[in-house]
Amino acid sequence: MEEEVMTEKRPIISAGGGPRREGAARKTLPMPVRYAINAVVVLVLLVLGELMIDGGAINRYQSTVLEQVGIYIILAVSLNIATGYLGQLPLGHAGFMSMGAYGCSIFIIRMSEALGVGARDFVTGTPMALVLVLGGLVVGGVCAAVAGIVIGIPALRLKGDYLAIITLAFAEIIRVVMLNIDDVVGFDLTGGAAGLTGIPGYSSFLLVFGCVAVVCFLTHTMMKSRHGRAILAIRDNEIAAEASGVNTTYYKTLAFVVSAFFAGVAGGLYAGCVGVLQPAVFGFMKSIEILVMVVLGGMGSMLGSALSATVLTILPEALRAFSEYRMIAYAIVLILVMIFRPQGLLGSYDFSLSRIIERVMNRDFPWARRAEKDEPAAKEVSADA
């Protein structure tokens, strides 16, 4: 949803970039304007989506699938922080998701009982219910982040396969804890194997995609900041980063915890979308499902994660009519992508609306560039005109 990541330093390129721009400074957008444009685009899309749902152009089946798309986008984008940007291979994302889902829904169920907010209030969206939901999502995120710290500090000392295995094991531990905690604490907390029921259906298109926008925005700004560059430096060469004074343990844990926090928020939204939580849902396969989305889209590309999350959530639904073959088709798509684009569909490319607008402002089009190569002089004339 949110667009720009890794905008190149345009002025430097254009300063030495061909004869046509000599004398004329390249036009750029100031940062506040860039943010404003993106915010407007996101708002317009949200309002448009909501209007289509209200007007009946999107029926409930489609809007529920859309909500799931949004939830998986958050999951994939958050895992992308740990996988694509930090360069680790955690296999326990479903564990964080379940921490968030249980944390958020238990908070909301208990608080709504205490405050007397009924299930209908969540559907109609009274202010109190809205505050509860947002609070619940934050609680879910914090639960997952705490789990992320607990897991991250020992796990991030390890690399590669070892890290994959230890995160996988931790996710299983979380699942088993969810399964058995009721017997330990002595009252109904998670509902055990039978599942946690009675979760109000608070997830809606606006809430989910609002969260998507916020998560993408926060991820983007983090990655553009000093902290983000430190994280990328660790991915590219940990020893060099450490030698340059980057506190690798701190930044690895930071990226891991942020990733866990967003997964927790997605878990909270999932609980509100489905209405029942069972520990079995958050097994190993769920983690793999999310990882596949990131790998397919391109590690290190937020747009790639979002796109593949969209496609991989909609594809099984679109293929429901032949339920026997849909899993095969799904697998074939994966195999083809891995053979022909092992770096993922988008590699590390990311989309930036502001970059495109700046290009338009500077009349710097891809086809113009190609023409420029052939006839630089002719191009210069038209640019001046």
Added chain:
Amino acid sequence: MFENVSRRNFLQVSAASVALLGLAGCNGSSDSGEGGDASGSIKVGIMGPHTGDNSSYGLACLNGAQLYFKQLNEDGGVNGKQIEPVVYDEKGDATEAVNAYNRLVQEDGVTGIVGDVTTGPTIAVAQASVADNMPCVTPSATAADVVTYGSNYFRACVTDPEQGRVMANFAAEQGYKNVATLYLSGSDYSEGVNAAFCEEAEAKGITITAQESYSEGDVDFNTQLTNIINTNPDAILVPNYYQDDGMIVTQARAQGYDKVFLGVDGWSGIYGGSENYADAADLHDCYYCCAFSSSNDSEVAAQFIEDYEAEYNETPTNFCALGYDAAMVLANGLAAAEEAGLEPGSEDYKQAVIDGIASGTVEGVTGSISYEGTGDPIKSSLIITFAEDGTEETFEVLEA
């Protein structure tokens, strides 16, 4: 020519074929979406886990339900209209179940649903279905929650606690004074039956001499059995699945316990099949309750077993029978709505189906099923025991 196929061409062709597949999928569903009403048929959804871990239950229910609708159509359908089942697989996943439900209601426009099958997804569907007031009958979800969200959800099976009460009544009827129990801790099935049994049994004046438990995966029950046998019970309740039940019975008999074992429907399949979980010689004086047994000699059940074997070439299980009965319950509701001459798909029609189910009684293969104000059925239970050669026999039919 094939050696000249470049990666790029191959990729393009594959992408195109995948896209075509997707398009075909969309077309297929929209076609069926329009076809239903014009031909005067009634669309009914069947959903369940047809692939994945729980597929054996889902497929059994599906087979049972489809058999019933097929027979119903051959007999002229409901009010002259054919039943058109729309089948969706939800892979045992609550998210997929909600999607499948929404799709059945919104895209296919069904007037009733047989499903879902397992507890978690069924609760998710039950919550989603309240807003639509969509009549649904689950063949097999036993959790109490399922029917509590709205008046539109019914089940064809009895709940776990209900089975415990049935066995407690049976124990009282047989005159057992002291009963011990051995259950699996952490399983809501086993714990639920155990709790309900103990409560009902004590109310009937039976003394519970011991309540022992074990954990998932245990294979040695001798410690618990020694404790139990020391209290000298007349009967031991073992409310678990057949693998554990078999080991428990074998080990208890080896310790010299030769009195009665009581069980619930998890015992179904303890003897016979590819693996024998208990010897025929050890299975004397064992009684368990269930909804359906292939040994059932009632006329309806015998006819069902014959038809099922003819259709699918295999012996029907408990779940097949429940699927069949769930379809029957739903069809009964549809018949009531059709008789009233209502417009299919309207709110009145759905309410008429629900009222029809709630007030009607059907003679299913798992006994007569009726409802009294809730979605939980009032139905008879079979008490099954074992002959000397280990085959199951119907000991008695307990009326509700």
